[in-house]
Structures are given as C-alpha cells and as structure tokens.
Amino acid sequence: ARPYLGLGAIPIFGATAPSRRSGKTKIIEAVCMSALGHKPTAAHFTDEEELGKHLQPLMRAGDRAILLDNVERSLTSSKLCILVTGGVLRDRVLGESRDVILKNYAVIFATGNNLVFGGDLSARAIRADINPKLERPEARAFDFDPVQLALERHPQLVVAALTALRAYLLAKAPWSAARQAWGGFEKWDRLISGTLV
Numbered sequence: 001a002r003p004y005l006g007l008g009a010i011p012i013f014g015a016t017a018p019s020r021r022s023g024k025t026k027i028i029e030a031v032c033m034s035a036l037g038h039k040p041t042a043a044h045f046t047d048e049e050e051l052g053k054h055l056q057p058l059m060r061a062g063d064r065a066i067l068l069d070n071v072e073r074s075l076t077s078s079k080l081c082i083l084v085t086g087g088v089l090r091d092r093v094l095g096e097s098r099d100v101i102l103k104n105y106a107v108i109f110a111t112g113n114n115l116v117f118g119g120d121l122s123a124r125a126i127r128a129d130i131n132p133k134l135e136r137p138e139a140r141a142f143d144f145d146p147v148q149l150a151l152e153r154h155p156q157l158v159v160a161a162l163t164a165l166r167a168y169l170l171a172k173a174p175w176s177a178a179r180q181a182w183g184g185f186e187k188w189d190r191l192i193s194g195t196l197v
Contacts, residue, residue, distance in 0.1 A: 001165055001191055002064065002107055007087030008187045012080070012108045014127040016115035021138035022130050024111040025069055026146060032065045032109075033150035034157045040065035040109060048077050055079060056091055059102035071112035076119040084108065084124045085184055124184070168195040 002010065015024040032040045041063045043054040051068075058066050068075065082089045083104040090099050110117075110125075117125040132140065150157070168174075168191070175181070175190055177197050182189040 001161075001188075002105065004165070005188055005191065007103060007105070009085040009087065009124075009185045010107060010188050011182075011185055012084050012110060012117070012121065012125045014075075014110045014112075014115050014117060014125055015130060016112055016127055017130040017132070017137075018114060019132075019135075019137060020113055021136075022132050023137070024130060025067070027128070027130070028067055028109045028111060030146040030150040032067075033147050034154055035161070036064055037151065037154045039147070040067040042067045042069045044069060045071045045073075045075060045077075045110070048079065051077050052079055052091065053094060055083070056093070056100070056102060058106070059083070059089075059104060060100065063106050066106045066108045068108070068110040071110050071115055074116045074118035075110055075112070076117075076121055078120070080108070081120045081124060084121075164195050165191070 013028075015027050017024055029039045032038065041058055043051075043058065043066060045051050045068045055066075079089060079091070083102065087104050089102045089104075091102055092099055115127065116122075117127065134140065173190060173194055175194055177193055181193075
C-alpha cells in the first residue's frame with residue numbers, strides 16, 4: 001500500500017519486549033520479507049544528530065523499509081516526526097553548505113527492549129509488545145524460521161494483499177469502523193483499517 005499512499009503520512013511501527021532476544025527484529029524482518037522479498041535496511045539510533053546522518057542516505061537511496069534496531073533510549077526525533085507525517089524534509093548535507101530535499105517513501109520500524117516513543121513521535125507510532133514470559137527467550141525452539149517462511153510465501157502474500165486492497169478500492173473504500181479515522185493519518189487509516197475491517 002505504500003506506493004499508493006505516496007508521501008502520505010504512515011505511522012512508525014515499533015516492536016518491544018521486556019527482555020533481549022524475544023524476537024522483535026525477527027518479526028519486523030518477516031513482515032518486510034513477506035511484503036518486499038527482502039529485509040529492511042537497518043540503522044541505529046543514539047540521538048537526533050546521529051539519526052540524521054543515517055536517515056539522509058537512506059531517504060536519498062529510496063529505501064522502502066527502514067529499521068531502527070535495538071533502540072536503547074526514548075526514541076524522539078523532530079526529523080523523524082517530519083518524515084513520518086509530512087513526507088518531505090529539507091536537511092543540510094553533512095560537511096557541506098547545501099541542503100537536500102528528502103522524500104519519505106519508506107515504512108519505518110523500530111525495535112528495542114522497553115521501547116518508548118517520546119515527544120511528538122508518541123502520537124505518530126504504533127507499538128507491538130511481545131512478552132515470551134521466559135528468562136531466556138532465545139532458548140525457545142521453533143520448527144520453522146518465520147523470515148525464511150515469509151520469503152517462500154512472498155509472492156502469494158503480495159498477491160493476496162494487493163487483491164484485498166484492490167477489492168476495497170473497487171468497493172469505493174467503505175468506512176465501517178465505529179470510530180473516526182486516526183487524525184493526521186486519515187488516508188493510511190482509511191485504506192489499511194478499512195481493508196481489514
């Protein structure tokens with residue numbers, strides 16, 4: 001759905017857990033693998049200045065999925081707020097006296113133990129909380145790898161998602177949720193939540 005929405009506002013998606021190795025990154029990788037056929041581009045967050053250094057080349061390259069992995073502090077960023085809701089940011093090129101226009105065509109994800117979206121970003125994020133309720137979640141055994149399974153099923157999953165979205169749009173996008181669309185993210189909410197409902 002991201003290409004259809006263009007530069008429209010799309011929330012940042014987070015995955016958090018109370019302990020390490022709970023599968024936060026694996027969930028995001030499986031989501032991206034099923035939708036795009038590849039993992040998201042990973043970057044790290046330490047502060048606003050460092051994030052700007054990472055975001056600029058990612059936005060200029062047109063990455064479709066960006067993962068701020070293992071965030072260890074409250075995730076706050078005015079640049080990220082602008083890119084999430086405004087879609088376009090004018091930013092200074094590091095070490096040069098010129099600006100560039102950054103356009104956000106990506107879906108942005110974040111993971112972290114006890115991840116907190118701070119400041120204005122808290123109103124621009126959806127967070128999934130994972131709790132395996134184990135002291136050592138990395139010791140769990142599964143009979144499949146979700147990232148590999150998502151890659152194998154990528155073609156079928158994309159066809160199914162596009163079919164559902166197309167059917168919803170052909171039905172003239174009926175809004176049947178018992179609430180108003182999410183302020184600031186109306187177009188995204190009406191498309192995604194509307195299709196799911």
